[in-house]
Amino acid sequence: MKTVIESENARRVADLTRDYEALGEQLDRRGIDIAAIKDRAKGFGVAVPSWGTGTGGTRFARFPGDGEPRNIFDKLDDCGVIHAMTAATPKVSLHIPWDKADPAEMKAKAEEHGLGFDAMNSNTFQDQPDQAHSYKFGSLSHTDAATRQQAVDHNIECIEIGQTLGSNALTVWIGDGANFPGQTHMGQQFDRYMQSMQAIYAALPEDWQIFSEHKIYEPAFYSTVVQDWGTSLMIAQELGERAKCLVDLGHHAPNVNIEMIVSRLIRAGKLGGFHFNDSKYGDDDLDSGTIEPYRLFLVWNELVDAESPDLNLAHMIDQSHNVTDPIESLMISAIEIQRAYVQASLVQRDVLAGYQAENDALMASATLRRAFRTDVEPILQMARLEVGAAIDPVMTYRASGYRANVGQIRPKVSGAGGGIV
Numbered sequence: 163m164k165t166v167i168e169s170e171n172a173r174r175v176a177d178l179t180r181d182y183e184a185l186g187e188q189l190d191r192r193g194i195d196i197a198a199i200k201d202r203a204k205g206f207g208v209a210v211p212s213w214g215t216g217t218g219g220t221r222f223a224r225f226p227g228d229g230e231p232r233n234i235f236d237k238l239d240d241c242g243v244i245h246a247m248t249a250a251t252p253k254v255s256l257h258i259p260w261d262k263a264d265p266a267e268m269k270a271k272a273e274e275h276g277l278g279f280d281a282m283n284s285n286t287f288q289d290q291p292d293q294a295h296s297y298k299f300g301s302l303s304h305t306d307a308a309t310r311q312q313a314v315d316h317n318i319e320c321i322e323i324g325q326t327l328g329s330n331a332l333t334v335w336i337g338d339g340a341n342f343p344g345q346t347h348m349g350q351q352f353d354r355y356m357q358s359m360q361a362i363y364a365a366l367p368e369d370w371q372i373f374s375e376h377k378i379y380e381p382a383f384y385s386t387v388v389q390d391w392g393t394s395l396m397i398a399q400e401l402g403e404r405a406k407c408l409v410d411l412g413h414h415a416p417n418v419n420i421e422m423i424v425s426r427l428i429r430a431g432k433l434g435g436f437h438f439n440d441s442k443y444g445d446d447d448l449d450s451g452t453i454e455p456y457r458l459f460l461v462w463n464e465l466v467d468a469e470s471p472d473l474n475l476a477h478m479i480d481q482s483h484n485v486t487d488p489i490e491s492l493m494i495s496a497i498e499i500q501r502a503y504v505q506a507s508l509v510q511r512d513v514l515a516g517y518q519a520e521n522d523a524l525m526a527s528a529t530l531r532r533a534f535r536t537d538v539e540p541i542l543q544m545a546r547l548e549v550g551a552a553i554d555p556v557m558t559y560r561a562s563g564y565r566a567n568v569g570q571i572r573p574k575v576s577g578a579g580g581g582i583v
């Protein structure tokens with residue numbers, strides 16, 4: 163992989179050098195040091211979801227691709243390629259039980275690729291073959307105490323596995339809710355959920371955080387227990403200091419102002435992290451930045467504005483790939499998230515504050531758009547080149563023949579873990 167990266171970079175370095183110098187001059191006129199921005203790009207990282215390396219599906223069908231990962235070790239190999247090409251994905255977010263395996267072997271495989279582990283994800287939204295109680299009518303909020311206990315125990319097991327891997331956070335997303343008015347008592351259902359979460363929180367190690375991830379609908383179509391950021395904030399505030407909210411960009415009602423939610427959660431000291439993706443209609447799980455790049459920029463604008471050593475967020479991708487090579491989509495997404503971060507870093511905040519103070523709406527808005535319109539591609543490319551990653555990750559990956567190679571050794575399967583979470 164190193165050889166193909168070097169040879170592909172050699173073909174592109176001369177053009178990149180010219181583009182980088184030209185952009186440096188342009189930014190210099192704005193009083194911005196391109197080298198400092200490039201260093202920020204180098205320091206950026208977003209975690210890859212292990213489940214994203216397989217082809218996803220819709221409620222209608224799943225069409226498997228060539229060389230799909232058969233298990234967590236294949237997934238970690240794919241994550242290794244993504245990080246080698248982009249240098250932007252140093253961690254992997256695991257999903258239990260889909261990724262259950264010997265922790266020592268998982269750790270060794272991750273280290274082979276220079277990867278660490280981000281937040282663990284529990285799964286109480288589907289039944290496993292050997293489980294005693296079904297989650298058909300809920301998990302942490304189920305009416306039956308034994309079912310709730312089983313879901314609590316599973317989350318604690320996820321924490322224990324994560325501890326052996328060096329993770330320090332647990333993301334809890336549940337499918338619990340109702341399909342019909344009257345199906346559940348919404349207040350009592352939430353109380354049961356809180357009791358279960360308190361039991362999990364009590365088992366949380368001192369240096370761990372727990373994230374509640376809200377979602378407006380699906381699989382429950384009338385009401386969900388953790389449906390919006392208000393509910394998520396209530397949960398985090400009631401549980402305690404180490405409980406935070408996780409924002410999945412696809413889990414909101416249409417037209418909701420997500421960047422304002424981000425701002426509010428920061429103010430409450432309760433923003434924990436993100437599941438990045440993009441959407442046109444609902445929880446589409448499309449590649450980041452492909453539908454609404456300006457919204458992604460505006461989210462990052464809030465994050466850069468609020469930067470402080472106390473704001474230590476878990477940045478993760480959560481996507482499903484139905485028509486693309488998952489490795490290519492994950493590389494594109496990581497780069498688009500990094501791009502939005504770098505563009506938000508170009509916002510001239512003192513200038514913006516001046517226009518805001520003068521109520522100059524037009525110029526305040528233009529100040530943001532000036533940063534958003536700046537083509538920072540040479541910065542991203544140079545950041546990658548300088549750490550041995552690919553100037554053009556997708557074309558370099560294609561030149562490597564990786565997918566064809568793994569296609570020879572990994573048989574086509576249709577049942578690999580993937581899904582909409």
Ligand SMILES: [Mn+2]
Nearest residue numbers: 410437480583
């Ligand atoms: Mn998610």
